[in-house]
Amino acid sequence: MRVSRDMAIINLYIRNLSHCSARLNFLPSFLYFPRNFSLWSMKKDPDLELALSRNRRWIVNNQIKNIILRSPNRVTKVKDLQKKFKTLDLQGKAMNWLKKYPCCFEVYLENDEYYCRLTKRMVSLVEEEECVKGMQEPVFVERLVKLLMLSRNQRLNVVKLNELKRNFGFPDDYIIRILPKYTDTFRLVNYTGRKSSMEIELVSWKPELAVSAVEASAQKQGSGPSFSCLLPSTWAKSRERFLEFNSTPYISPYLDPQHLQEGSKETEKRTVGLVHELLSLTLWKKMSIVKLGHFKREFGVPEKLNVLLLKHPGIFYVSNKYQIYTVLLREAYNGPELLEKDPLVLVKDKFGELMQEGLHEYNRRRHLENLEKKRKRGMVPVRSEARKDAKTEICEQDDSGNKPRGLFDPEERKRFYKVLFDDGPP
Numbered sequence: 001m002r003v004s005r006d007m008a009i010i011n012l013y014i015r016n017l018s019h020c021s022a023r024l025n026f027l028p029s030f031l032y033f034p035r036n037f038s039l040w041s042m043k044k045d046p047d048l049e050l051a052l053s054r055n056r057r058w059i060v061n062n063q064i065k066n067i068i069l070r071s072p073n074r075v076t077k078v079k080d081l082q083k084k085f086k087t088l089d090l091q092g093k094a095m096n097w098l099k100k101y102p103c104c105f106e107v108y109l110e111n112d113e114y115y116c117r118l119t120k121r122m123v124s125l126v127e128e129e130e131c132v133k134g135m136q137e138p139v140f141v142e143r144l145v146k147l148l149m150l151s152r153n154q155r156l157n158v159v160k161l162n163e164l165k166r167n168f169g170f171p172d173d174y175i176i177r178i179l180p181k182y183t184d185t186f187r188l189v190n191y192t193g194r195k196s197s198m199e200i201e202l203v204s205w206k207p208e209l210a211v212s213a214v215e216a217s218a219q220k221q222g223s224g225p226s227f228s229c230l231l232p233s234t235w236a237k238s239r240e241r242f243l244e245f246n247s248t249p250y251i252s253p254y255l256d257p258q259h260l261q262e263g264s265k266e267t268e269k270r271t272v273g274l275v276h277e278l279l280s281l282t283l284w285k286k287m288s289i290v291k292l293g294h295f296k297r298e299f300g301v302p303e304k305l306n307v308l309l310l311k312h313p314g315i316f317y318v319s320n321k322y323q324i325y326t327v328l329l330r331e332a333y334n335g336p337e338l339l340e341k342d343p344l345v346l347v348k349d350k351f352g353e354l355m356q357e358g359l360h361e362y363n364r365r366r367h368l369e370n371l372e373k374k375r376k377r378g379m380v381p382v383r384s385e386a387r388k389d390a391k392t393e394i395c396e397q398d399d400s401g402n403k404p405r406g407l408f409d410p411e412e413r414k415r416f417y418k419v420l421f422d423d424g425p426p
Helices: 002-025 033-039 046-070 078-083 094-099 120-135 137-150 158-164 213-221 236-246 265-281 289-293 305-310 343-376 382-399 410-421
Strands: 075-077 105-110 113-118 155-157 186-189 199-202 286-288 316-319 326-329
Touching: 046 075, 046 113, 046 120, 046 316, 046 326, 046 343, 075 078, 078 094, 078 113, 094 105, 113 120, 120 137, 120 343, 137 155, 137 199, 137 265, 155 158, 158 199, 213 265, 265 286, 265 305, 265 326, 286 289, 289 305, 289 326, 305 316
Parallel strands: none
Antiparallel strands: 075 113, 105 113, 155 199, 186 199, 286 326, 316 326
């Protein structure tokens, strides 16, 4: 009896396993896409990693800002925001996160319910951002034209483009704000009749805009177009490979690729130029590799995009910061800072500064509250309190992306303790 029962359990397990396997086989291929990245590796660049970490908090708070702006009267319940925390890739309580940024978000209690709205300073920044977007409209039009010219059929799917609209700085309502004004440039088409198949199509080719960032830079310098390599001198082999790759003529990504042979060096050269141009059109000269992979058909991006990017470390930097595979354009950065900032980026930098100011205020207030609690318990000596004050300052600097190296220098440490305690280190 026991054997037959065990056999029944095993058979049931096998049937369930087979059923799961069958379901997995029918899953869309893009669900497997991120798992293929797990074998990627590129030597970490501390400056570029810092640029990504600074951007992380901004991205989350910008999403919260957009949720509030879309809410009735620009006010949302904290409990409703809590439900959306998983989609923001956050854990913990929404209330705790909002309290960290008192300069950005105002939380108040009304009828036993907590609500959240933007602070006056934050509203002022939103208005400034809208003003900049209005002035930047011709730039958005030019950017969209270039994207369509880079695509194979001068058409891009609206649903897919919406995933990247903020990368390129497009306003959320760009379809109704921009397209109706430029009917001689764009038109909405739907050749299949499905709602998800709506596309933006370029009405006519613009030869004056078919100039890549590489070509524009070469024209300014009065030289032939070629890629830049930003690698340490220790990367000798990678430099050699880059010089060999760069020795062949540059091929514009706006060139029709139909005459190029698949798998040839010329095709690779054009594809590298294509990814370079796409990144050049973004605000922060970076993009999610998964989202870029969604445009394989439209832009002719290779199936193994990771192999192409890792093959050219002098041009591209691949990071897995926060388990999100991102590609950055090396030449666009000087250390962790962008060399040229779009007017929209400058406004968003002010948002980042406001965030950091609020976070500093929150950390300071919380530290003083903890000290007061310990004083009441008689647990905090004066010297210990001073040490904790210094430690808090270091933590806050680290959270803002700065690396406090001064205190690790012995001489600097002596001077620090002398100023702090009026004597040498204990």
